[in-house]
Amino acid sequence: MKAYLVGGAVRDQLMGRAHSDHDWVVVGATPEQLEAQGFIPVGKDFPVFLHPDTREEWALARTERKSGRGYKGFTVLTSPDVTLDEDLARRDLTINAMARAEDGTLIDPFGGQQDLRDRVLRHVSPAFAEDPVRILRLARFAARFHDFSVAEDTLDLMRHMVHDGEVDHLVAERVWQELSRGLMEGHPARMFEVLRDCGALRVLLPEVDRLWGVPQRAEYHPEVDTGVHLMMVLAMSARLHAPLSVRYACLCHDLGKGTTPADVLPRHIGHEQRSVRLLKELSERIRVPVECRELAEVVAREHGHIHQCLELSPAALVRLLERLDAFRKPQRVPLILQACECDARGRLGFENKPYPQAQWLTRALHAAQSVITADIAADAMAKGQQGPAIAKAIHLARIHAVEHGVIP
Incomplete structure (x- = not known):
């Protein structure tokens, strides 16, 4: 029986990045042997164990065989005869398909170390196409390693997966899981750029995808394109270290602009109400948590009024605070204001502008309280x-x- 450190821990060691989680693959062992040594079984779909002392995950080396559509359409095979290379071959990206032996020796059968040097995200094998979650995972890694390019053959494979309908079989929970992780990376906009490049964004989040190519009034939005504006807003949310609920609100705040009738562009009268309707549908479809969807609805409906709050009368300010439900949920107000600040500063030339509306509305709330x-x-x-x-x-x-x- 031999154990190998695998995956992200090896990748991050080579990159000089901190990595708190350590996953291990065990070759030449059976579940009974691990349990006899005190390992605690936790895997539902395949044999995964917690180390009795470190509580790190140890998994038996395994292979997979495609048996149906979607990410659940696999038959997992484990055996003491499965080799380390066979286990690594089933992984998504070359940079995640490396291992270290207990003596420190690096095992890199698919060129992951070279792809790290070249800053390339590349699939390990054609088996990548069998699991649509890997498209989301790659896009999430692009948001983390924003200066990595996607290998052209990998991008082509992802496009083929979308065309083949594999992405249609993703379950809501996995979409939200990967989307939420990508939103919290250092460059969340990059995730959506990659998903758009391969066509998956149109399938998974059509409400977001249709924002590209939609013009806005240049006096308010020098960047003009609504999709470009959205990417700038997400970039600002990362710059301000916003929590997930704020970043989701940023993602959904302008969805209604994608359905503005062509004959009234670039004006977007009434887009707030359309945004709320669309984000409700989106949130339900991918099972977004309540706190995220509720904050997003408030921001979508009220961000225009919040931007204009410096010009409001005392009566209008109190009505705005009431619509924000600020007196029952005052702890939510700073999150709403942060999302609005991201929107205001997520415009060409406005990145370093102050947002006095946040302090003004906070003062109004404190006075009313x-x-x-x-x-x-x-x-x-x-x-x-x-x-x-x-x-x-x-x-x-x-x-x-x-x-x-x-x-x-």
Whole structure:
């Protein structure tokens, strides 16, 4: 029995990058042998174990045989006779198909080290085409290693997979899993560029794909193209180290512009409502978590009003805060404002502009929160008022607080 460090840990060692997870492949062993040594079985589809001391994953060397459509359409074969090279051959990219023996020897049967030097993302074998998740994984790695190119034959293979309908069989959970990981990489826009290059974006996220080629008014968007703007917004979200919910909101904030009638372009009147409808459909289709979809809906609906909040009256500011549900969920407001800042600065020439709207609306919220609603409600009830009358009294008190606490 021999154990080898494999995958990302080996790749990142060669790149001089920190890597906290260590995965191992075991050659020449059976599940019974590992369990006898105290390893804990955790794999559902194939034999994977946790080391009794380190809790690192150890998997028996395995091969796969295509048996159906989609990423689940495989029969996994494990045996003490499966070699390390056979196990590595089933992996997605050459840079992920290297191993280190326990004595430190590098095993690199598919040229991964050279592809690291050349900064190329390349598939290991034609078996890449059997698993559509690999398209998403490669795009995610492109978002992490943004200065790596995609090998032309790999891109051609991905295009063939899309044309063959393999991508149509991806399940929602895996799409969101890879999409969310890609959004959190250092250059998330690169993921969508790669997916668009191979045609997968049109299949998986048609609402996003149709934004390219849609013009916007140059006085507000010097970059003009809506798809280009979206990529700049995602780049800004990474620059500001935004959390996932904000980055998803950035991705979906302008979806409605892709359905603007051609005869009214480059104006996009009413795109906010269309964006909300489209992102609801998208979020449901790929099973986006509630906190992400709810934040995205608020941003899509209100980002234009937030951009204009410096010009709003105290009454309009309070109405905006109410639409943001800011008094019930004040912890969400900084996330909404960060997404709006990404949108405002994700424009050509605006990358380093300040976004005073965030401070202005935050001041308005703090002023409105100074109103002690319980006292107002008690006073109103003492006068025999109920329900709507109490709500109106609180609303007017908040307007008064904003007028005296924010407006000079």
